[in-house]
Amino acid sequence: MMSENIEYAEEIITKWDVDATTIPPLFTQENRKEAKKFVKSVTDLQSAMKFYVKENPSSEMIIRAQNLMQSAMKRLEKEFHSILKTNTKTILHPESVSLRLSNYRASTSTTSSRTSFSDFDNEASSSEDENEVPEVSEVVMTDLKVIADCMINSGYGKECVRIYKIIRKSIIDETLYYLGVENVSSSQFQKMGWDVLEGKVKKWLTAVKTAVKTLFHGERILCDHVFSASDSIRESCFAEISRDNALTLLGFAENLAKCKKILSPEKMFRFLDIYDAISELWVDIEIIFSFDSLSVVKSQAVTSLLKLGEAVRTMLSQFESAIEKDSPKTTVPGGGIHPLTRYVMNYLVFLADYSGTLADIVADWPVPVHAPLPVSYFSSPTSEDGVSDYSPASAIAVRLAWIILMLLCKLDGKAGLYKDHVAHSYLFLANNLNYVVSKVKSSNLMLLMGSDWISQRESKVKQYSTKYERVGWAKVLTSLPDDPTAEISFPEMREAFRKFNSGFEEAYRIQSSWVIPDSKLRDQIRVSLSKKIVPAYREFYEKHRNGIRDESIVRFAPEDWENYLSDLFYENCEGFGSSRATSYRISSPSVSH
Structure with missing residues (x-):
């Protein structure tokens, strides 16, 4: 029976000899039955080889079977390369694959180092909407898996993986290039003007979500599916394809954060945008790069967040310092809104939109005062000794409340400059505090400061107004x-x-x-x-x-x-x-x- 297996395999394999002329592709719709026969013949040939090695190691049938196996692997190698190359920019583009399995669920079993995405074959067979996934995509991915399984089981996994890595890595490289992702070092950042840097940041912000959720996600799904027969192969394959590009993508944030010359309050919002982007993608990053060999990618994401946090704290300190150093001798005609008031409050309004992000960044960074803010100033949850509780949940609210307090102290000093009439000072204070309250009420600052804070400040505006009326x-x-x-x-x-x-x-x-x-x-x-x-x-x-x-x-x-x-x-x-x-x-x- 083993002899018959070899003869049958020889008939099929020779028919599709890669060196033969005018031989069409094997894995096509027209030759689907032939492809199935070809794979079965390889399996039978492998069984025959094992038999003869065990029963008669000197048999000429072994040499004959080995030659046939080499010929069959050449054909499968060519088919594998052709399918990958032909469908790279269409069916097998990471975006197409990612959309195909956009609702994947990752298995994170603690008993296994393997993390698998949704099983392609199960999803394909259970799909209720025939139009959801074109049938050809299922066929192409299944063909790749069949070929990979066959070559790996036959001891030719290296050849299969080599082709896969070369073609798929080129897709990642090319896509990231068109997305505008560059490998820019911190020293290179130092030499760029802010206009150039901001342009790169905008491109990165647009690219990072697509790169993680579509490009790397789709590539992980495809790799897991094609090499599902071997955990070690699918890990090494995906790691080699994605590691360097993922590090370049996420390392951009760290290198930018190290660029000291651009750290100024006006630039903070771009850094917060980057921090937001990575934070929102963290769950995806953990799942996609779950292999131990890709822990460096997750470490890079964490490092980037830490460096961005440090940069934001530096810029926030600069902002507070600018308020403290503002010249006390500047006034505005008529007791109107001081430019410092407008600048600080407009800045804080924008910061409040990043309250969730800032809460993470300043959670363990206390306000620069010797004692907590008094309850009379900030209406946050209080402790038994009557001062504001400084908890991570209220950290950003306390920080912004402190900045507003700094501003109001500065305004008190400026009010004394209206020496023409005391009433002028009170009108100035009423105008500026009212502006502060209005900005808080009309923005997300209201959620942070609270209704009690607003009521107290409104009462203070009323007091200033009354004093103005009485004196003026x-x-x-x-x-x-x-x-x-x-x-x-x-x-x-x-x-x-x-x-x-x-x-x-x-x-x-x-x-x-x-x-x-x-x-x-x-x-x-x-x-x-x-x-x-x-x-x-x-x-x-x-x-x-x-x-x-x-x-x-x-x-x-x-x-x-x-x-x-x-x-x-x-x-x-x-x-x-x-x-x-x-x-x-x-x-x-x-x-x-």
């Missing part, structure tokens, strides 16, 4: 009698009107260039001032206006006063020349026009 309009508020309708003498009444006119004109003149950029706060202060002054003045005016015929004494009707008040606090307000007050002019030489 003191002469007006105290000019009228406590009871506006009480009977008083003519001289007392005239003096009251005189003080009111003088106080109002002085306040208007001084504050004509002051601003309240926020329309809501502007309306609140106007309404508050109107309620404090207009009703009392109207009562006093109605009570005594008929007793005075001299217009120089009664200069304002209550309606006039409200119109003048509505003209205040606009940005770039030019006082009485503004369109809102053209019909209401104070004819006093003490008032600036």
